[in-house]
Amino acid sequence: MAVEGKHQHVPGPLKQKNKTHKSGNHRTKREIEKSNKGRVNIKCLSKKNSLFMKRAERRNQSVILRKQKRDEAFEKKRQRGTSGTPPTFVVIVSLHSDINSVACLELLKTCDEDIIIQSNEQQITHFTIPRFKKRASFFIPEYGNLTNLLDAVKVADSLLLLVSPQHGIDQYGEFSLSCLFGQGLPASLFLFQGFKKLPIKKQSESRKIIQNSIEKRFPLEKFHALDSSQDALLIVRQVTDQKLKPVYYREHRPHLIAEEISFELESSESEFGVLKVTGYLRGRCLNVNGLVHLPGWGDFQMNQIDSPNDPYPLQPRKHKEKPSGDVEMNSEEVKVLDKVDPKLQENLETEVVPDPMEGEQTWPTEEELAEGKSVSSSKKKIVKRVPKGTSEYQAMWIVDDEQDIDGNPGDDDDDDDSDVDEFKDAMETMESDEEGEEDDYETMTMTENNDDEKYDANMDLDEERSMLEKIKEERQHAMFPDEVDTPMDTPARTRFARYRGLKSFRTSPWDPKENLPSDYARIFQFDKFKMTRKKVLNQQNDDGVLPGWYITLHVDKVPKEFIETYKPGTPVVLFGLLQHEQKMSVLHFNIRKYQSATQPIKSKDRLIFHVGFRRFSACPIFSQHTTGNKHKFERFLMPDSACVATVYAPITYPPVSVLVFQESLDGLHELVATGSLLSVNPDRIVAKRIILSGHPKKINKRSSVIRYMFYNRDDIYWFKPVELRTKWGRRGHVKEALGTHGHMKCVFDGQLKSQDTVLMHLYKRMFPKWTYNAHVKAPPVINVYKTPMEDDEVDKEAYKIFD
Secondary structure, three states, X not given: OOOOOOOOOOOOOOOOOOOOOOOOOOOOHHHHHHHHOOOOOHHHHHHHHHHOOOHHHHHHHHHHHHHHHHHHHHHHHHHOOOOOOOOEEEEEXXXXXXXXXXXXXXXXXXXXXXXXXXXXXXXXXXXXEOOOOEEEEEEOOOOOOHHHHXXXXXXXXXXXXXXXXXXXXXXXXXXXXXXXXXXXXXXXXXXXXXXXXXXXXXXXXXXXXXXXXXHOOOOOOOEEEOOOHHHHHHHHHHHHHOOOOOOHHHHOXXXXXXXXXXXXXXXXXXXXXXXXXXXXXXXXXXXXXXXXXXXXXXXXXXXXXXEOOOOOOOOOOOOEEOOOOOEEOOOOXXXXXXXXXXXXXXXXXXXXXXXXXXXOOOOOOHHHHHHHHHHHHOOOOOOOOOOOOOOHHHHOOOOOOOOOOOOOOOOHHHHHHHHHHHHHHHHHHHHHHHHOHHHHOOOOOOOOOOHHHHOOOOOOHHHHHHHHHHHHHHHHHHHOOOEEXXXXXXXXXXXXXXXXOOXXXXXXXXXXXXXXXXXXXXXOXXXXXXXXXXXXXXXXXXXXXXOOOEEEEEEEEEEHHHHHHOOOOOOOEEEEOOOOOOOEEEEEEEEEEOOOOOOOOEOOOOXXXXXXXXXXXEOOEEEEOOOOOEEEEEOEOOOOOEEEEEEEEEOOOOOOEEEEEEEOOOOOEEEEEEEEXXXXXXXXXXXXXXXXXXXXXXXOOOEEEXXXXXXXXXXXXXXXXXXXXXXXXXXXXXXXXEOOOOEEEEEEOOOOOOOOOEEEEEXXXXXXXXXXXXXXXXXXOOOOOOOHHHHHHHHHHHHHHHO
């Protein structure tokens, strides 16, 4: 039997037939692939591999990159603290007044028998540990000296935070941790001494107290005991080998802490001299033609860079013996590494010198000047009878009886006549008062008030009164934000001449180059700041001194006051500046008010800023931190919300941390805000808003009569184009003025309520004042720290005398 063939479907006459693709005169991709038979052009192959990689190839590439980064990190960790790199700089911080930091350092010195210990005039103790083949340097800032602590931590690689085993952390310790967190905290270890000396029953309780105090800020950190030389050895090993946390504002800049300083005056009568700072260079390379910054004193140039012998080598130098038996000592040779080149040196130009004739189109000719003088001399002089003490400007407004009164035609004539009559009555009253002046006044002999007898040693009454006014103003601003009363004695069009109305604060246009102050001619502005920042930070500058070298910097033109106020043991820190960082511009800081700062901080109050490695004082203006191209001005630094502070200051590239302090009457610096640098942008618009309020007198269906917003007919027509709003959400506009006392007819999109309030929003642009000061005096040492809340409780009774 034959095998039957498979059934095949035969299409019918109704099967759809699609048109074939017409490729034209060229071949299709499929035809080209068939003709090439798998052969690929070299150029196409390289492009395809670079753009389109297989999954396995991408995975393999990521593994290679990860391995390279891991190897670089391990190599950097192995090299840290060796002969080619600077010693690990460790700062010992006491977080309680009962802790003896010196005793802890003495115990660390007993960690190894072969350790080499050396100290210098700056109270920095150097450890050379042959067992670990590492070097470390320890510094103890004075307890209560906040400036010394912050300056030392600016360049610290690691912190040893000492906690009391009985009491944990005191109030000053919490305040110090808040400042260190705001500035940038490096790697840290928690230590406490005397834990094993406690009774066994109290050790568990003490451990819980300490752990609870640490977990608030360091949830993953554990504390370490320091009671024996074995504990000290473990701590020194962990300090030299632990993973370091990056502090970005110092990673991108060369910096050093002084191991030795000296000062040489240019002459006996000179106010400036050359400061010689010796230490280990850290961070990046330093060029002698660049600039350096001394925190609290400003920017300076360098003359030269020397290279003395390293006094703290990892392997001590061996002295050669002469045949006679004497030992040949190596004399300290100072090598000059580089000297400044005047052609390549960065200048200290911080601001642009504006040209007053830059906006002039032409200069007047001699004929025009002569014509102007003839016109001014040909002016007609008028003799008027005026009261005594009247100026020439006031006399121009006095109208004599014989003169004609020029008034505007229409309804305004009656108003002008009434004003002139009132002015004449006032002049007659003044004349009668002058005639009876001798009868109304008499001579009296009064004794001077002796202010010293009324001076209260514990309280400054003027300061308390001004602080009370600030508190009342802040509460008033919180209850009625931006509302302003229209003055009755001054026309509103004169009082609010610089203000404008906006249809929408978010979308209405505002030219950032319009009506700029004269200070804007002194600052620098970037065309594309983000691109310039990226270029400067990624620039690999291998010219100059390499990190890890022991060098001496000759800093030129340092004020003599620096060495006069210097105290031994105060850390001296120098930072190298990047390109353009000495020039002035408009800086914006994103800050938040510190939780324990209860005093009101008003815009344009003088504050002290710690911006990364800089320290200066200025008077900022505050604004809201919002999206958009316009930002609302804030009269006070509001709590529980982010705020932007705007100042004139030298250019700094973010990311940079910001600490804001306010100087109290006793000279102490109180922390009021923390944050970071937001941007460097002079075009950021800060607009101050005021709200003029009025109340309905007569309410119709769509229109209403509004009063108490203006008191002048001309003011109503001046502000007529501005849109009106109400607190209940209605919108409208001014239709016409009624009478001459400020009543106006307004039309709204619905009927008003009798308890509603009509508002008019006006805006003007705000600019900071040029109040930058690079020199900041160091605050006194804090003996007993009190939070602002405790001070408020003490001073509550003092405020009652003003009620």
